[in-house]
Amino acid sequence: xxxxxxxxxxxxxxxxxxxxxxxxxxxxxxxxxxxxxxxxxxxxxxxxxxxxxxxxxxxxxxxxxxxxxxxxxxxxxxxxxxxxxxxxxxxxxxxxxxxxxxxxxxxxxxxxxxxxxxxxxxxxxxxxxxxxxxxxxxxxxxxxxxxxxxxxxxxxxxxxxxxxxxxxxxxxxxxxxxxxxxxxxxxxxxxxxxxxxxxxxxxxxxxxxxxxxxxxxxxxxxxxxxxxxxxxxxxxxxxxxxxxxxxxxxxxxxxxxxxxxxxxxxxxxxxxxxxxxxxxxxxxxxxxxxxxxxxxxxxxxxxx
Amino acid sequence: xxxxxxxxxxxxxxxxxxxxxxxxxxxxxxxxxxxxxxxxxxxxxxxxxxxxxxxxxxxxxxxxxxxxxxxxxxxxxxxxxxxxxxxxxxxxxxxxxxxxxxxxxxxxxxxxxxxxxxxxxxxxxxxxxxxxxxxxxxxxxxxxxxxxxxxxxxxxxxxxxxxxxxxxxxxxxxxxxxxxxxxxxxxxxxxxxxxxxxxxxxxxxxxxxxxxxxxxxxxxxxxxxxxxxxxxxxxxxxxxxxxxxxxxxxxxxxxxxxxxxxxxxxxxxxxxxxxxxxxxxxxxxxxxxxxxxxxxxxxxxxxxxxxxxxxxxx
Numbered sequence: 001x002x003x004x005x006x007x008x009x010x011x012x013x014x015x016x017x018x019x020x021x022x023x024x025x026x027x028x029x030x031x032x033x034x035x036x037x038x039x040x041x042x043x044x045x046x047x048x049x050x051x052x053x054x055x056x057x058x059x060x061x062x063x064x065x066x067x068x069x070x071x072x073x074x075x076x077x078x079x080x081x082x083x084x085x086x087x088x089x090x091x092x093x094x095x096x097x098x099x100x101x102x103x104x105x106x107x108x109x110x111x112x113x114x115x116x117x118x119x120x121x122x123x124x125x126x127x128x129x130x131x132x133x134x135x136x137x138x139x140x141x142x143x144x145x146x147x148x149x150x151x152x153x154x155x156x157x158x159x160x161x162x163x164x165x166x167x168x169x170x171x172x173x174x175x176x177x178x179x180x181x182x183x184x185x186x187x188x189x190x191x192x193x194x195x196x197x198x199x200x201x202x203x204x205x206x207x208x209x210x211x212x213x214x215x216x217x218x219x220x221x222x223x224x225x226x227x228x229x230x231x232x233x234x235x236x237x238x239x240x241x242x243x244x245x246x247x248x249x250x251x252x253x254x255x256x257x258x259x260x261x262x263x264x265x266x267x268x269x270x271x272x273x274x275x276x277x278x279x280x281x282x283x284x285x286x287x288x289x290x291x292x293x294x295x296x297x298x299x300x301x302x303x304x
Numbered sequence: 305x306x307x308x309x310x311x312x313x314x315x316x317x318x319x320x321x322x323x324x325x326x327x328x329x330x331x332x333x334x335x336x337x338x339x340x341x342x343x344x345x346x347x348x349x350x351x352x353x354x355x356x357x358x359x360x361x362x363x364x365x366x367x368x369x370x371x372x373x374x375x376x377x378x379x380x381x382x383x384x385x386x387x388x389x390x391x392x393x394x395x396x397x398x399x400x401x402x403x404x405x406x407x408x409x410x411x412x413x414x415x416x417x418x419x420x421x422x423x424x425x426x427x428x429x430x431x432x433x434x435x436x437x438x439x440x441x442x443x444x445x446x447x448x449x450x451x452x453x454x455x456x457x458x459x460x461x462x463x464x465x466x467x468x469x470x471x472x473x474x475x476x477x478x479x480x481x482x483x484x485x486x487x488x489x490x491x492x493x494x495x496x497x498x499x500x501x502x503x504x505x506x507x508x509x510x511x512x513x514x515x516x517x518x519x520x521x522x523x524x525x526x527x528x529x530x531x532x533x534x535x536x537x538x539x540x541x542x543x544x545x546x547x548x549x550x551x552x553x554x555x556x557x558x559x560x561x562x563x564x565x566x567x568x569x570x571x572x573x574x575x576x577x578x579x580x581x582x583x584x585x586x587x588x589x590x591x592x593x594x595x596x597x598x599x600x601x602x603x604x605x606x607x608x609x610x611x612x613x614x615x616x617x618x
Contacts, residue, residue, distance in 0.1 A: 113422045183459035186417065187519070191472030191526050192449030201471065202461060 092158025101169025137228030152233020172214020406589025460507030513544025
């Protein structure tokens with residue numbers, strides 16, 4: 001008896017241990033890892049190049065660089081106007097696109113009936129989010145600059161970017177609302193809450209982390225957007241940006257990415273370093289914003 | 305809450321009806337009958353029920369609900385056909401039947417919860433203390449305030465235990481002693497002793513059985529007249545289930561309870577009156593018979609009922 005048991009154990013042990021090396025999964029795993037390394041590698045090289053090129057600027061005149069206006073002289077040029085322009089534009093986007101986008105999403109998800117028309121609208125909002133940014137630039141040029149006669153002012157740029165991120169805000173908000181279980185709505189309606197009371201007291205608070213994250217990311221998108229602004233008047237020549245916020249909003253403007261775009265085109269080598277430094281500032285700010293989004297998401301993430 | 309002392313007045317304040325309340329009558333509703341035979345049988349039973357009078361009938365002042373040939377549709381699909389039954393006051397009425405026979409749909413039409421489904425609509429009438437719940441101008445919010453609901457899966461708000469109970473009274477405009485109301489609701493739901501020291505903790509941190517009793521406390525905090533329970537114990541273990549059943553027997557002194565259950569032992573143990581529904585080949589549910597729970601389980605009048613309760617079907 002003991003002999004049989006032993007040999008049976010041995011047989012099983014042999015089968016369990018004696019597997020052939022699974023080359024195929026080894027190769028697949030290796031290929032996937034390689035893809036990751038390439039993606040990260042390219043990014044790292046890019047960042048390292050920017051850091052090295054930008055180092056002298058930050059080393060010699062970091063504060064001066066951040067607080068000086070645009071200039072044709074590389075040793076005196078700075079990006080303060082770009083910082084102000086980008087921040088004001090992002091502010092306009094936040095004020096215009098967030099309420100409209102969040103409102104539209106609440107209507108679509110919580111009030112609209114599931115009709116063919118509404119499904120069509122939903123699909124098209126998704127498509128709008130995929131429309132190339134330059135198309136929004138043309139739209140802004142036609143609508144805000146020309147038809148509404150604003151001219152190439154900061155407000156026109158801000159409104160153009162607001163339209164650009166609107167579909168993204170609607171989509172991310174919709175997704176956050178859909179993620180709130182139907183059982184929560186039923187619970188609230190079941191004790192006699194109205195639809196709005198249900199949304200205000202339960203659906204919106206529980207969807208808030210998702211909405212915050214999505215909207216912050218869409219603001220980061222607006223912050224880094226360049227192409228449409230080139231069409232609606234962001235410039236990089238020397239201009240005086242003075243006066244209060246109202247004057248700023250209604251006058252010529254520039255933004256961080258616009259400055260980078262123009263400096264990259266200048267013949268002088270010094271501007272390459274300045275451009276790299278501006279990129280570093282832009283990346284740093286966007287990283288900060290995205291970090292805030294991730295922090296908020298983790299902080300308020302809800303398990304059902 | 306709002307004049308809860310007088311259940312006979314359903315408030316008909318002209319609140320604009322929510323968008324999704326217009327009946328969805330795109331296209332004619334064609335009853336697709338895959339088997340004429342089966343439907344004939346259903347018709348016969350329905351006719352018999354009509355002819356003999358509804359087996360259980362109650363004095364008008366003992367009635368809470370009276371269904372008059374109620375049919376429920378989702379789009380062109382008929383989920384419930386021609387159900388006529390009566391729900392007596394301060395009793396536990398169980399709706400039993402095989403999966404998909406429309407029990408939950410029927411229950412959710414009792415407090416207009418089905419209004420939330422875009423394609424849902426009904427034919428026939430549901431009288432609540434004599435008032436047609438689906439008549440023009442009846443406010444579904446007020447209906448749900450009087451006819452509370454406990455759902456299959458415990459669904460406490462991810463808020464504190466206190467806020468879970470207090471939400472209903474708050475939206476109803478309750479201006480009294482909220483602490484007292486929360487305590488009495490939790491006491492009536494047999495949960496107070498377990499949670500009195502942690503009212504600020506999240507309701508979702510409780511066990512499944514406690515969550516369901518919290519949901520019952522939440523439902524009774526608005527002083528409803530009726531509590532609808534949609535398989536309230538299907539997600540609970542046997543001990544938690546027994547606690548809920550015990551609680552139901554206690555609650556029926558003050559409330560009328562209608563419970564949908566898959567669990568025949570539960571119906572037999574806990575209910576006073578039982579309605580057995582099944583479905584025809586076109587998947588529309590219909591009422592086979594309704595009688596005192598004892599009669600249903602000891603001497604069912606119909607073969608279908610007998611087959612079901614003895615486990616030969618369903």
